[in-house]
Amino acid sequence: MTPTLLFALVGIGLFSLGLYxxxxxxxxxxxxxxxxxxxxxxxxILVALAKRTSETTPDPVPHAMVITGIVVAVSATAxxxxxxxxxxxxxxxxxxxxxx
Amino acid sequence: MLSNMHFDIxxxxxxxxxxxxGFLWPAVARILGIFTTAAGVISVIGLGWQMQLNGTHLHAxxxxxxxxxxxxxxxxxxxxxxxxxxxVGFAVSIYSSRYFTHRHDEVRxxxxxxxxxxxxxxxxxxxxxxxxxVTLELMGLGAVTLxxxxxxxxxxxxxxxxxxxxxxxxxxxxxxxxxxxxSFGTVDxxxxxxxxxxxxxxxxxxxLILAGLALKTALxxxxxxxxxxxxxxxxxxxxxxxxxxxxxxxxxxxxxxxxVFNNQQTxxxxxxxxxxxxxxxxxxxxxxxxxLRQTRLKLLIAYSTVAQIGYLFLxxxxxxxxxxxxxxxxxxxALSHALAKAAMFLCAGNLLRFGGHDRxxxxxxxxxxxxxxxxxxxxxxxxxxxxxxxxxxIGKWLLLKASLDQGNxxxxxxxxxxxxxxxxxxxxxxxxxxxxxxxxxEATAVPARMEWAALLLASSAIILGFMASPILxxxxxGDAFTSPGIKL
Numbered sequence: 001m002t003p004t005l006l007f008a009l010v011g012i013g014l015f016s017l018g019l020y021x022x023x024x025x026x027x028x029x030x031x032x033x034x035x036x037x038x039x040x041x042x043x044x045i046l047v048a049l050a051k052r053t054s055e056t057t058p059d060p061v062p063h064a065m066v067i068t069g070i071v072v073a074v075s076a077t078a079x080x081x082x083x084x085x086x087x088x089x090x091x092x093x094x095x096x097x098x099x100x
Numbered sequence: 101m102l103s104n105m106h107f108d109i110x111x112x113x114x115x116x117x118x119x120x121x122g123f124l125w126p127a128v129a130r131i132l133g134i135f136t137t138a139a140g141v142i143s144v145i146g147l148g149w150q151m152q153l154n155g156t157h158l159h160a161x162x163x164x165x166x167x168x169x170x171x172x173x174x175x176x177x178x179x180x181x182x183x184x185x186x187x188v189g190f191a192v193s194i195y196s197s198r199y200f201t202h203r204h205d206e207v208r209x210x211x212x213x214x215x216x217x218x219x220x221x222x223x224x225x226x227x228x229x230x231x232x233x234v235t236l237e238l239m240g241l242g243a244v245t246l247x248x249x250x251x252x253x254x255x256x257x258x259x260x261x262x263x264x265x266x267x268x269x270x271x272x273x274x275x276x277x278x279x280x281x282x283s284f285g286t287v288d289x290x291x292x293x294x295x296x297x298x299x300x301x302x303x304x305x306x307x308l309i310l311a312g313l314a315l316k317t318a319l320x321x322x323x324x325x326x327x328x329x330x331x332x333x334x335x336x337x338x339x340x341x342x343x344x345x346x347x348x349x350x351x352x353x354x355x356x357x358x359x360v361f362n363n364q365q366t367x368x369x370x371x372x373x374x375x376x377x378x379x380x381x382x383x384x385x386x387x388x389x390x391x392l393r394q395t396r397l398k399l400l401i402a403y404s405t406v407a408q409i410g411y412l413f414l415x416x417x418x419x420x421x422x423x424x425x426x427x428x429x430x431x432x433x434a435l436s437h438a439l440a441k442a443a444m445f446l447c448a449g450n451l452l453r454f455g456g457h458d459r460x461x462x463x464x465x466x467x468x469x470x471x472x473x474x475x476x477x478x479x480x481x482x483x484x485x486x487x488x489x490x491x492x493x494i495g496k497w498l499l500l501k502a503s504l505d506q507g508n509x510x511x512x513x514x515x516x517x518x519x520x521x522x523x524x525x526x527x528x529x530x531x532x533x534x535x536x537x538x539x540x541x542e543a544t545a546v547p548a549r550m551e552w553a554a555l556l557l558a559s560s561a562i563i564l565g566f567m568a569s570p571i572l573x574x575x576x577x578g579d580a581f582t583s584p585g586i587k588l
Contacts, residue, residue: 015275022268031264038271042278049282062281065230069274072237079241080263083248087256097257 007048014041028084028094032077039073107147108159108172111182111221114139119214129210130197136214137186137193140221144186148179148574156578158227167286173227175578180431180571181224181351184438187560188343189217195446195553196336199453205334208249216242216340223348229277230287232352233270240266240316243345247333258328265315265325269349272312279305280360293359298368306361306368309353310376316349319376319413320383323406327390330402335449338398342405343442347434350412354430357416358580373416380413381514388521392528397448397458400525401441404484407518408437414499414511422502427581428572429498435571436491436564440483443557447477450546450554457541460529464537472551474533479558481526483565486519491564 018038022031043066050062088094118136122129151157157174165171174182196213200206219238226232244266248259281287283302284295296302311322318326326346330338361368387407394400411433415426450473451466452458467474483492496515503511564571576582 015271019268022264028260035264035267035271038268042271042275045275046278046281049278059285061287062278065278065281068230068234072234075241076237076263076267079245080260080267083244083256083260083263086248086251087253087260090253090256096261097253 004048004051008045011041011044011048014038014044017041026095028080028087028096032080032084035080036073036077039069043069102146103150103153105146105150106159107143107150108157108174108225110143111140111147112172112218112225114143115214115218115221119211119218122214123211126207126210129207133193133210133214134197137190137217140186140217141190144179144182147174147182151176151179151577152574167288167291170231171227171288172225174225175580176575177351177355177431177578177580178224179577180435180575181347182221184347184435185217185220185224185344188340188438188442188557191446191553191557192336192339192442194556195339195449195550198547198549199334199336199449205249209246209334209336212242212245212249213336213340216246216345220344220348224351227289228287229280229289229292229356233274233277236273236316236349236352237270239345239348240270243341246337247329247341249337250332250334252332254328255332258325258332261325262329265322269312269315272308272315276305276307276309276312279308289355289359296360303368306372309356310361310372313349313353314376314379317346317353318406318409319379320386320406320410321379323383323387323409326406327399327402330405330445331396331398335445335452338402338448339442339445342402342445343438346405346409347438350409350434354427355580358427362419370420373420376413377417377511380410380416381511383407383410383413384514384518385410385521388518388525391525392521395460397451397460397463397529398445400460400529401444401448404444404522404525405437405441407522408433408441408484411437411496411499411515411518414514415502418499418502418506418508418511421506424576424581425498425505426502428575429495429502431575432491432498432564432568432571433495436483436495436561439557439561439564440480440490440492443476443480443554443561444484446550446554446557447473447480450550453550454543454546455541456544460532462537462541463529463532463535464541465534467533469543470546470551472555473546474530476551476554476558477533478530479555479562481530483558483561485522485526487523489565490562492561493565494568 015038018034021034025031046062046066050058084094115136118132122132159172161170219235219242223235226235244259244263247262248256279301284292286292315322330341384407387403391400391403412430415430418426448458454470483490486492486496500515
């Protein structure tokens with residue numbers, strides 16, 4: 001098994017793990033963390049697959065994509081956390097109510 | 101001079117700059133918002149005029165073209181989406197200038213709305229799948245923030261659900277982009293279209309991208325997040341979310357389907373189009389039945405969006421044999437639904453302001469007391485039901501024609517049943533506007549501007565019914581439907 005394939009498989013593992021956690025956990029902080037883990041999985045796949053062109057110089061384009069992706073993920077996480085805090089102060093618990 | 105103006109850059113940069121200025125200087129945010137959206141309408145007209153002269157429009161940002169740089173590309177399909185955004189954006193801005201009763205809500209609304217507008221325009225002009233991801237995320241963040249604006253448990257919980265759904269959708273989409281880039285070494289749609297072939301990685305990418313975008317477009321059964329988010333947002337925000345934001349992710353899905361996935365050589369589209377058609381048909385029936393069961397007006401309109409989104413997916417199985425006809429129907433349906441649905445949500449906002457509630461059973465003779473709003477709702481309803489003469493009629497007629505030509509009775513039945521159910525839920529609302537409620541309510545005056553904005557959108561949806569041939573001619577600049585790929 002090449003290192004590239006190993007990293008890509010780990011990335012897919014992280015993505016699936018995050019997806020599972022997003023679905024089963026009720027607490028919003030866990031859901032937000034799960035989304036972040038899914039994101040890390042995707043970034044790992046992007047970085048790992050950048051090695052495909054030649055053995056010496058990896059393709060820089062996916063790296064640029066990962067940096068953009070991280071910026072997006074940080075903003076999304078900040079927004080998610082602030083909405084979670086708002087919900088917590090409205091309802092007293094950081095979980096999605098079942099009735100809406 | 102006018103023929104060299106970069107209207108595409110104006111469409112992206114002007115709302116971006118105005119949004120940031122509005123954030124720094126709240127006192128001028130409202131006037132900036134109205135000015136920017138009016139300039140947006142003029143820019144789209146300018147871009148359309150240039151495209152009629154010169155065909156499709158390609159702009160390499162900073163002189164760096166694809167594959168290294170970022171291209172802005174507009175063909176007829178992009179132009180249609182930009183025009184839809186401009187018209188709805190302008191009417192919503194006029195409406196919002198009187199809608200907010202609390203100053204702090206309005207101060208938050210304008211900058212985020214303008215940033216959302218900038219993201220939408222950038223999305224419709226993007227020519228590569230990674231740029232589409234970035235604009236999709238920008239749009240999603242803006243849309244979620246706006247839907248949380250009303251505050252309160254319902255709106256915040258709706259926004260949270262929406263955010264989780266939209267982030268999950270983006271993650272799936274991004275993983276699909278990673279796989280496509282790995283397979284073909286490019287993110288440029290035109291190059292992908294030329295290089296695409298069938299391999300396990302491409303199949304995985306197809307599945308991930310379709311699933312992610314279907315979640316964001318609220319295709320049945322992934323529509324669970326839409327009704328709470330759209331129904332609990334402020335009226336102008338609901339209008340923007342239902343009219344524009346769900347169309348944006350649908351546009352990406354359609355664009356990638358046309359130019360990348362539905363390729364004759366790979367034969368990847370076979371079977372997948374039938375699945376999309378079945379989901380679309382179920383969405384039409386399920387969404388309409390749910391709409392009929394609602395007691396609150398905004399929820400009814402939100403479920404109607406779920407149903408109308410379904411119509412857009414009915415074209416996929418028909419397109420294999422009817423090609424351009426089915427896609428023309430989709431373009432027309434998307435545009436007329438945007439106008440009519442935005443009008444409906446603005447009407448709902450007027451009724452909410454007027455009576456202080458949106459319970460359908462207590463509408464209390466609004467047809468006499470608020471005739472413009474009731475009229476706008478009825479006109480928008482005509483287009484949603486698909487009665488002639490209206491944009492909705494043309495779209496559904498083209499779809500019906502394609503299904504009859506192919507003898508596809510399943511789709512024909514869904515189209516007819518969907519129309520009947522839509523008529524049932526629209527007339528349910530209209531009926532109550534004539535009836536006196538058991539106990540009378542205090543009524544608040546509704547500013548004239550809010551009524552006229554709704555009427556403007558509703559009448560545009562009707563006028564679309566008379567303009568089929570010039571609009572379809574514009575949409576087919578660049579032949580996005582028949583021979584996809586960048587052409588100059």
